[in-house]
Amino acid sequence: MPCSVPSRGRTSGSDGRMAERFPGTIIVSAVNDPLVEAAHLYKRFDKLQAVDDVSLSIDPGETYGLLGPNGAGKTTAISMIAGLLEPDSGTVTVAGTQIKPRSTQGREAIGLVPQDLAIYPDLSAEENLMFFASLYGMSKRDARARADEVLEVIGLADRRKERTSKYSGGMKRRLNIGIGLLHSPRLLILDEPTVGVDPQSRNAILESVEALSGGGMAVLYTTHYMEEAERLCDRIGIIDSGRVVAEGTTEQLISRVGENDRVRIEVTGSVDAAIGHIRDISGVVEASTEDHAIVVMADDGSRHLPAVINHLVDGGAQVGSIEVTRPDLEAVFLHLTGKALRE
């Protein structure tokens, strides 16, 4: 499952990052210059090394996914990239400016959508937007115009005057994202923006992220949903216990566990006779037994399935349920860390 989105107008090159651009693509910064460069970030909370040597870079128009389980250090890492948190060591550069918590420089380039809702419940959507627009130094006129645009995009134009405490959870989430977009940042950081959102709103959110990235915005997207990462992201960093354990396109990451399907068949009775024959099938890479099951790794699991079952039945075993898994990020994660992405 490749993760390329055609509208984005760029493909991943062999180095996994830089690529040729198609005509018509908006080039936001000088070619070959990443918009975001985070180098060797470390952050420790008391005894816990929350972020442990994280480096990443993101090009304009690129969507970078940080994929990791709860507590992996995603929020901590992006807090340092957004200049909220002082790293113990390491540097962050966005659009050529070094980002530091004590300095205001380079902040306009970043739009942040925090993981937890970050809106004022006692103000209306419009007032929330106008306030943050003003913090980003927009004039009243610009702010009003941009707020109108954003309210359209997030579908809250008709309820703009209502206090956000009266909004539904999904509406609040949309406003949360809208505030991050307000000042048209060059880097948009989204921290698990779809948590607690119904599938429909979730799809709408993913679509708008695709559109933004297609417009040349760099996106840093954290999630623990691998489907989202696969769909949105040009490149993915898999993060666990504060470390980026692997990085690349979805294809590159999957190739690390091999391109093979995994076929798991529950059996009763002896498989000893059958297993040798199964290994001999061309295309089958590996066959092994688990408790009450046989696991076959093959280049195309479904095609070899009849032959495998025949051998099992001939060998005197009875076949129960059958499961064919294509390799995905979940498998990559399992392979790299020995644990599941979500429990």
Add this chain to the structure above:
Amino acid sequence: MIAAVRTITVKDMRQRLRDKSFFLVGIVTPFVLAIIFDLVFGGLGGDELEVRAGVVDADQSEISGRLYEGVSAIDGEGGVTIVTFDGDSGTGPDGTSDGELDVRSAIDEQGLDAVIVIPEGFGADVTSGGGQAPRLRVVADPDRPIQVGIVESIADGLVTDIERSRLAAGAGQQLGTSTEPALQEADLDLHREWPGGEGLDTGSRMLAGMVVMFVFFTVSFGVTTLLSEKETGTMRRLLAAPIRRDAILAAKGIVSYVLGALATVILMVAGAVLMDADWGPWLGVSALVLAAVLTAVALMAVVAGIAKTAEGASGVQAIVAVGLAMLGGSWFPVASEGILGVLSQLTPHYWFLEGLDSLAGADSGSVVLPHVAALVAIAVVVGVPATVLLRRRLTP
């Protein structure tokens, strides 16, 4: 920086004014409480508090004589009338039922609020330099609690003074350095101030006490939003924005200050209009109010700087606000001597109320300069650590 401070200030002001608690806690409650207290304890906007007290010297020693003279000398000061009784004529010795009866009937006949009795053996207790502490008795008219309270606080102050020099003398004796006992140090300071004295009338005093107590609550709303911004997650956005972090602190401080000053001014104007309160020269009153609100902001900011959550902060702030108010004399007069007196003088309430007291009836607002200076000093001493603490809270 200035634009950011303004933006956040305007936003916070809008939130606070939308929130009814500013009006309820900042304005309505103190006003209503002051009116209730005034109805209970004195006529609304009424006359000055008059205290009629008697003094009896049942001891007839040299020391009791000096004390007796000292008490008599208060006569005429700040609405207090002192009626003297000769200990030999008519009044029996302390503790006997005769004496008690006599004092009681004297209270009834002479319309006294209370009588201070210097009991027999008082002088001996003082000179002994150890053993039993000397005591004064106050016989009271139970229908006049406020007036009795004042007389009691006079008696308390006197005993405290005497006790202090007695203990000092006792210690000296033990060390063998001095055998001259007691009272030479106790040049009794009989000047005291209390509500309804030369300054504010009871109603105004009650209102002033409530005003200065509740301004702490009012300003706490402003400061505590620094913590609630963390809880609503909006702090992350403020920190991510291209603004100086100090702008956040400055805005919170300004909002608290403006709300506090606003509530105070509204209440004091309401007091002047509705309760005929006469606060004195407005320049002095303004200076006093502005300085008092500053200390309130600083003190509430310290609490917010230490607290973990907005809710925790509010709880502690309420305790601090009420505690300081009691200590500082917002509720009832506090003895100006002893440890309590010292503690009392560390509260902004004390200086605010004393300041207003001296302003009422004063010709010039400048009489309040020492009070303003004390308030500003408290604000600075507390405000600096408050700023340091709150700056550390500026994290996601």
